[in-house]
Amino acid sequence: MAAAPGPAVDAGRVIADLRELQRRTGDAQGAQRLCWGAVWRQAREFLAELLGEIGVEPERDEAGNLWASLDEDREPAIAVGSHVDSVPDGGWLDGALGVMAAVGVLRAWAEAGETPARPLTLVDWADEEGARFGRSLFGSSAFAGTLEPDQVRALTDPDGRTLPEALADNDVDLDRVLDCGARRQGLGAYLELHIEQGPVMEAEGMAVAAVAGCAGVERHRFRFDGQASHAGTTPMDRRRDAGLAAADAALRIEGIAVRNHGVATTGALVLRPGIATAVAGEAELLVDLRNPDPDSLATMLAEALSSGQIEADKRDCELSTELVWRIDPIPFDEQLVALAREAASDAGGRDDPLTSGALHDAAEVARVLPAAMVFVPSIGGISHAKEEDTAEADLAAGIETFGALVNRVVAQT
């Protein structure tokens, strides 16, 4: 299929902007754009500089999201963006790629002196990572209306400061963040470019792929209570070893993920007292289950709970479980995904869309607007680390494909 008309994005310039962002806000340990802090604000100042060069003035909404419109008087607009915040010691591309590609899209139209058939709006969502207070997708969930201020009011950072205090430092009032949802009515679609943060595309040799949606997540705390006892004096048949109950449960849960074509992770396990000379009396295991299919996800959870109970019973331990967080699978807009597939396919990328196992701002936005995403590969599947990287040719292919997708969406509607 022929590409839609519209200016091409200068991928080399976007990559140069990304490198400059990292030079200004990163250090030897990686990206340091922790949301609500000074370095994050510096990143936004650089973003404002870039937008200023094309005569666009950014503005902030009530949740701290940053918006910049090329032609704000017409509706509905197409929003393009991601987030500039990062985890501590993070990677240079996670989030920043999508924001700088969105700058590239606006710049392409501005410098071509053309007016798109639909106005374009850049958005930089606030606190996607939740790295400081543990609440991810802050700005985009405020926009979607799913954030509940009372549920985050008491969150504190490791220094004991509360989320409302950190928000106030940035002139954001927690009780007004949902007001930003008023911007929904001016928008008709949302598009986001992001790194895959996994190893699939690299293994397939694919430079670019459309994304069909985000997997659902069930995250639960499994607590096994047995009996702490002396490593030397407690015979094997008199132990109530909570650590081994958790180990057995973790291994069963791995099998559950494989059988149900999902993923399951048990990466956090804490034993108490946690010493060489005592049988563990308590074990706390965090169980993270993901599946793009809601029924399969429900099956995985039921099987995981049942396996935990079986292993607890086997070792005379008590099992208690607690929901930590859950989200339903979120499919993206069929029509937009189809356009993203065409754009990816035209660039020699993956024919089939991927499902994202990670969450993105687009998952929140998709609740209230048609949305879709484009992925580029991650070298070694590594993300949230200073080693995070993507081959320059793949970055360029992704940025150009994203620009071509925006042109298709502009032309379609």
Added chain:
Amino acid sequence: MAAAPGPAVDAGRVIADLRELQRRTGDAQGAQRLCWGAVWRQAREFLAELLGEIGVEPERDEAGNLWASLDEDREPAIAVGSHVDSVPDGGWLDGALGVMAAVGVLRAWAEAGETPARPLTLVDWADEEGARFGRSLFGSSAFAGTLEPDQVRALTDPDGRTLPEALADNDVDLDRVLDCGARRQGLGAYLELHIEQGPVMEAEGMAVAAVAGCAGVERHRFRFDGQASHAGTTPMDRRRDAGLAAADAALRIEGIAVRNHGVATTGALVLRPGIATAVAGEAELLVDLRNPDPDSLATMLAEALSSGQIEADKRDCELSTELVWRIDPIPFDEQLVALAREAASDAGGRDDPLTSGALHDAAEVARVLPAAMVFVPSIGGISHAKEEDTAEADLAAGIETFGALVNRVVAQT
């Protein structure tokens, strides 16, 4: 067999002394006689008071061990004792029982106005627990000559103070501690009463038992190195999950202990990064293996190492292992164990001797002197906790049996 002549120990008075010790040095959280600290010194002051009442003056050796002799001019003497130091928030009986029973033995002879055929010496070993600096059996290993000062010189407590500094507070010079070994030549035997710290005797309904020796210990650190990766984006078949490798190894090691009639504990497992959203890239598992039989212990270690390697290979992880600490099985003196069995059997206790899975000062002393121990049960097998307790009737039986054993040893030689 008829009991040997000699005065009987007043068990009620020993139990009253134990309660008074706990009243003076414990609190609502348990025993607080942490070695080298003020409360531990208070415990020793109380011990000196009790000894003073029978006209015995205690003295300290170069390692901080306390000695008190009824009749010091004759040799060889029989040493009786244990340790008054405790872990923080510890139990009232661990160590203190053996020391107070030894006071009871000396008091019985002193108050009877009799002179034993062999002189009796009470010993209170310094820092059995190693709770502050991590080095157990300090005083008894100095006595046995197995302590290496240079290996403990750099140990620090949680406040950053070094062991030599804490020793200096107690007028102990680390470079002179081995000099206390000169006392070995005046001694012919060592006897110790202790709580079992495990559930076996309670389950059998036995009030008292002889101890045949201490199990050997192999304690090793197993480190699995895989690859940390994103919980959502890493397919199950592309993971290198170090946490699951460690979990599988821990379960195999459990089976190894059962098959080899020993015990194995994997109570310390640390995952990194240790968060719900990442596959564990590193797992550190402490493996503690115990067996009274040296060949079986060696088999357990070989099988554990091999299982760790198999599980690491299965998940494409690297395994590295490191010796943390080891000690050979230590059999007690055959003749003394036989006398202890007779004394236990006479008291309606266990006919067969137990093997101790925990280490005791007697294990160090047994390297250089004939030694044996007597155990009383622990309610629920609980020790190193404020709940540590033994039924009063069992305590009395143990104290009386210990006194009878001393009388047998005195009469025998």
